[in-house]
Amino acid sequence: MTLIKLITALEINTTQPWTFAKLFKNHKNFFQNNCTFDPNPGIQSLSYSKDIATNNISHTILKNTTALQTDFTRKIRFCNFKALKVCSYTTTRPFQEQKFLNTPTPLITSEYSLTEFWNTFEITKETSSFPILSKEGYINLVKYILEFGTVSHWCSDVYLLLNSFRKNYGYYIEENPQTDNSELSKLFLSTVLEIFAKYGDVRKAEELFKELRNGQYIRGNSSSKQNLISMVIAYAKNGNLPVAHKYLNQCQNAQTNYLSRAYVALIKAYLIEKQYYIAERYLEKIADFYCSSNSNFGIKRIISKVVHANYNFELQDQIKIQFLRGYYCYLFFLAFDTKIPISKVEFSFEKFLRIYQAPVAHRFYSIVVDACLLRNLKEKANDYIYQMSLNGISPDIRNYNSWIKYYVDNSLWGDIKKITSILDELKIQKNNVTFLHLMYAENKKNNLWIVKYYFWEYVQSVSDTSSSDAKKYYCVKIFSFILQFAVKDFNYWRKEIYFIVEAANQFLVKRSIVIYSLLSQIPKIQHRLTFDLVIPSFVKTLEYLTNKLFLSSEKKYSSLNNVLIQNYKLELNKNKISILDKNLHELFLGLPQDKKIQFWNEFSLILNKKSQKSQFKAHHILVNLLIYLISTKRYNISFVLYSCAIQYSSYNIVNFSNLQYSLLHAYLEQKNYLLARDILKLIVDSPKPSYGYPLSNVLNNHLKPGDYSYEVPYLSENALIVNFFKPCIKVYTILLKHAANDYNLSQVKLIWSLVIKSNLSLDTKIYLNSIKAHSLCGDNLSVLGFYNDMVKLNIKPSAVILNFVIKAAYMCAKRNDIINIIHTAIFKYKIFVSTISFNYLIKTIFLYSPTFTTLQLLNSLLNIMINTGNPIDKNSQKIFFPLKTCNKPKNYQLNDENGHLIDKLEDQNTSIFKTTPLENVLFQSSSSNYNKEAYGSHSPGIKRKLIITFKAIVRQLNKNKSISKKTNSNIGNESILHSSYCYNRDDRGNTKKYIKENLVLAQPPNLQTFTLFTKYALIVKNYNLVIYFYKLFENYKPDRVWERKVNPRILGNALYSYIKLGKHAEAKCVWNRMLANDFIENQKSDFDLHHKDFLNLHYKWLI
Known part of the structure; x- marks a missing residue:
């Protein structure tokens, strides 16, 4: 027996059996005389002679193997199960009748690994056969089940294990209670009783408890009290509270750590019954234990050492653990019972922190935040998020899920977009709940194509996060959510149905009966699934016909085509590739007409036979075959087949919108933009066009070079998977960009005419791409016309659009429009104006009047732009959710000796354009000869209106800057400029002033801004002013790194x-x-x- 303990104290890595063979080789004589060993991979059979298992022999072996241990330290870990690694023994049965554990024991770290190990026994209720283990083996196995088991079937599995134990070692009452074997049996049965209590199986628990009670000769010891506690837990879990109290009265003198476990079970039972006052009474008792155990007097602090499996935990206070569990359950039920006022939840939480001085935990804060959001108290929930940050606790995905659910319930779509972008920015992994909430949100907005996108993103995340230790299981709620749409529209959700069916058949979904129940509601699902089997069979047919067409004939058609054919043969012989050759389409175009017709006739003959056999129409099979080829990225062969079908067949496949979209995708992927434009025109001109674009995510690489996003769902190896998204403008965006890059204004105008003809709902994005394309082509008048159309349609422009529009107005010498556009952007649309636009404004104002007074006005704008970099105070009560770290901008300090000469405009009650004596010194009379209109005279009325509008802009920007300083917002951070629902507190922290509008702030200056000011100061020949602006530039520290310093x-x-x-x-x-x-x-x-x-x-x- 000691030999068994020695060997099983080391867990041999049986995936490499030579490690155990090395141990066997070094002690060959000993093992040959006393053991039977099969050196095949894995431990197949091993028996021991009991008479040689003495301490002296084991000591000798241990001494001799000390050097061995250092050789394969990397291959050995401490044993999970002391006696489970090697099979157990018995002296009452012959060797041939014994059943041994032949499967190596894995590292048990989760319920999945525990289930995998259990399945190696191949135990069923019918056979009830179980390997013969030692008592230590039984004990360790049930301890693992108690620790990691969460599913109710473990209760019945442990019952089979109990019967096996009784069959091998008899009943506990039959043994002498004073022996070591009796103590081991008692430990095993007590652990089994805890498992029955954990799942509330009172019948099995009562049976086992009677056995333990009848065999317990020494009354009143701690183990018997522990069994009574298990009975209390069992009946509390079962909901039979009177019987639970009967057992509780019998163990009032038990140790406090045992009683606390019983109290937690009773607390949960009473909370389920919503008897909060009784639950609070038991919670107070645990709190008394907790406070006493943490004081210097009273009950001695009880600490137990927990050694479990491979883990050697530090000493933990069991009373503290039970107190935290009980209080968490109490807060949980209070939080999610909307009849309980939030004040009671907050009082209980404050009591937990202040009176009991319990450690701050993330999950307790999360419960209170959920309670506030459930009661529509967003600001209060925001306060607790801020308290979390003060205590050094960062929000996790559970907090984000709570806020996403709140936004979904209240239809706050903009906030959902912000929070998902923050998740991507912080690289926080979404979980099942996150995806489910996002799908609910898009379903409420009727964006089913985004629901599809989130579904496949969820599938991809499961594949990425699954490890070897945990089997990937898909969320049944997400699958059920998708199937409720599939029942209504099978074709649109065909790809998702295939995936769900395959996952259910492979047992990758728990509770798969729910999935099969929903699938049965889809009409003719078996027939529809069978249809797809016809399509892939044509791929081999095409491979055969292609090989026959190009490899069987040696005729030379042309010098160029002959070279392509020879290259095709070499490539085919080298890589065994046929239809995926990149030159296939070009090769086919070079063939003579009779060869093309012959190819099509042979294919159409096979197509008609398949159509008659499968009872599907030939042109439907052809269309879906083309879609399948494109979806599997076999573009060249699809082009060959499509060109033959158009020229040599009578099939009317041109008007199938699905095929049109697929061809559009293929042409764009092959960067054949001219054919893509023709297909787009065909789609727009169709009698009943299905406008839209299905490839909104795949084609990001056309918009952003090198950015390959996740492949959209329908690109798979199954036919009829291609289902198309709702209307989108990315196809027009790509074609507009390509035409603009070629400076082809005629194509730009043609594509824009297709946009108008398609009756798509025009938005900011489509106007942005059109304005950008016309601007790159130099059509500035059209840019201004597009902007005027946006104003008439009340479409809000973006800051990028303003840059193009203001540049176009400046190039067209329509400088009156520049200041009006900026004024409208700030006062009407409340969008921030970029530094580029402000530079054009500075040029415009100075060119109207190149004087000192004008430069003084422009200097007031420069002061506002420089002072926008205002850092966030760490002690501020300003709160944003989710909390984001912001780079603290460097404070600007003026070191110039003339810096004090510029008025800093701190007095808000006076005109911000006042003239002071100090400014008169700066703008000295030596340059008075330049106080004239050097660039031509302008109407005094126009000039006066221009100056008044400019003053209004500067006044508003200065006002917004003052508000931002009071709220401690980071003016230099553009991501915070657009945040809504921010507030600040007064000095007492009571009243709150809410700001629900966006603050439009002047952007920081750039290199061009300082260049303009030094140039204009040079124009008016005030050299001191030039030096002032130069030193201002030298001392300015921008938040962003400029391309040129x-x-x-x-x-x-x-x-x-x-x-x-x-x-x-x-x-x-x-x-x-x-x-x-x-x-x-x-x-x-x-x-x-x-x-x-x-x-x-x-x-x-x-x-």
């Missing part, structure tokens, strides 16, 4: 100004910086010799 124009302007002011030392520093950036040739690096030539060359217009 500096340009030659801004350095040249500073150089010219320093020289004019007589500051040659500073001018030389600027000169050296220009040299360092390669703005000046090395042979002209001497400042004294070449700076005049530089000024004469680049600043002749000022000299």
Whole structure:
């Protein structure tokens, strides 16, 4: 027996049997004399002689194998089951009748691995046969079931194990209770009793409890009290509370850690009955145990060491564990009972934290957040999320699921989009609940194609997250949700049905009976599933005909075509590839007409035979075959077959919308944009067009090079899977972009005419792509026309559209429109205006009036743009959910000696365009000769209206900046600019002011902005002002990294100004910086010799 303990103390990695054979080889004589061993892979049979299993021998073996252990330390782990790894023994039966455990024991870490190990026994209720284990083996096995078992069938499985134990070792009452074997039997039966209690099987528990009670000679010890506690738990689980109390009265003097387990079971039972006051009474008792065990007096703190399987846990306080379990159950039932006011939930939670001083746990906060959301208290839930962050607890996927469910219930679609984008940004893995909520949301919006997308994304996530230790099971709720649509529209959900049927047949869905029940509601499902078997059979037919066409004939048709045929043969012989050759379509086009007709006639003959045999129409089979070939990315052979069908057959397959969309996809994938445009025109011109585009995700690589997104569902190896999405504009987007990149304005206009003709609902996105395409082609008037159409249709433009439109207005010299467009964007649409647009505004204002007063107005805008970088205060009460980390921008500090000369506009009650004496010093009279309209005169009325509009824009931007400072929002972070429902608290933390509108803030300046200001200051010949703007640029630290840190124009302007002011030392520093950036040739690096030539060359217009 000691030998067994020695060997089983080491878990041999039986996936490589040589490790055990090495041990056997080093102790060959000992094993040959005392053991029977089969060295085949795995441990097949091994028996031991009981008479040699002595301590002396085991000590000798252990001593001799010490060196061996170091050799295969990497191959050995501590044993999971001490006596289960090697089969047990018995002396009452001959060796031939014994049944041994022949399956290696895996590492038990989950219920799945436990189930896999259990299945190796091949035990059924009919046979009830079980391998003969030692008592230690039985004990360890039931401990694993108690730890990892969650499904109710373990109760019946353990009962079979119990019968096997009784059959081999008899009943407990028959043994002498003072022996070691009796103690092992008692430990095994007590553990089995705990399992029966766990699942509430009172009948089996009563039977076993009587056996233990009748065999227990020593009354009142801890083990008998523990059995009484198990009976309390069993009857509490069963809902028989009077009998549970009867057993509880018999064990009032038991240890507190045992009593706490019974109290937790009673708490759960009373909470199910909604008898909260009784549950609170038992909760108070556990709380007393908890407080006493954590104090320096009273009941001694009870700690038990838990050693389970491979795990060696640290010492844990069992009372603390039971207290946390009980309180969590109590809070859970309070939270999800909407009749309970939120004040009671909050009071119980605060009591848990403050009075009991329990450790802060994520799941307790989550329960309170769920309670608030369930009662439609979004702001209060947001407060608890903020408290979590203060305690260092980050939200997990369960918190996101709660908020997504809240948004779905309240139809807050914009918030759902934000939270899903944050999940992707933070790379938080979605789970079953997340996908189910997102599917519910899209179903409410009637976006079934997005429901399909989420379904396949869920399938992909299950495949990605499944490991070798856990079998991938699909969520039956998600499958049921999909099948409720499939009952109504089989063709649209055909691909999903196939996948669900296959998963159910492979037992990858728990409760698959629900799936089969829903599938039975689909009419003629067997007939429809059979239809797809016809399609793949044609692939081999096409391979045969293609090989026959190109490989059987040696006739030379043309020099070029002959080369292609020879290459095709070599490729076929080399890689055994036929129809997937990339030159197949080109090769077919080079064949003579008679060969093409012969190919089609042979194929159509087989097609007609298949049609008659399967009772399906030939043209339906042909259409679905083409769709199947395209869906499996066999584009070339599909082009060959389609061209033959159009030219040589009478089948009318052109008007099948599914085929049209498939061909459109194929042409786009092959980047044949001209044929794609023709197919698109065919779709639009069809009598009953089914507008839309099914490939909204596959073709992201056409929009963003290198971005290959997840393949959409219908691209699979099954026929009739292609089902198409609701209307989308990405096909027009791709074709518009391709035409714009070729600067082909006629194609751009043609594609836009198709957009209008298709009667698609125009939105911001389609206008963006059209405006971008016309702008790249230089059609600025059309860009302005598109913008005017958007304004008439009340379509909100985006910031990118504004950039194109303002640029077009500037190029068309319609500068009055620029300021009106920006004014409308800020006051009407409340969208942020980019720095590029503000630069065009600065140009426009100064060109109307290139004076000091104008530059003073523009400087007020620059101050607002610079001061937008306002960091978030860590102690702020401003809350956003979900919490996102924001880069803290660097504070701008002005180090220039003239910095104090610019009014910082801190007084909000006075005009922000006031003139101070300090500003009069800055804008000195030396440049008064430039206070004239150098760029031509303008109407005083137009100029006055222009200035008034500009002042209104600056005033609004400054007002928004002040509001943002008060709410401590990060003005420099564009992702937060658009957040709604933010609020701030007053100093007392009571009143809350809600801001439910977006704050439009000026964007930070860029390099071009500072270049413009130095240039305009140079125009008015105020060199001190040029230096001021240059030093402002030098000290400004942008939040984002610019593509260029500096340009030659801004350095040249500073150089010219320093020289004019007589500051040659500073001018030389600027000169050296220009040299360092390669703005000046090395042979002209001497400042004294070449700076005049530089000024004469680049600043002749000022000299």
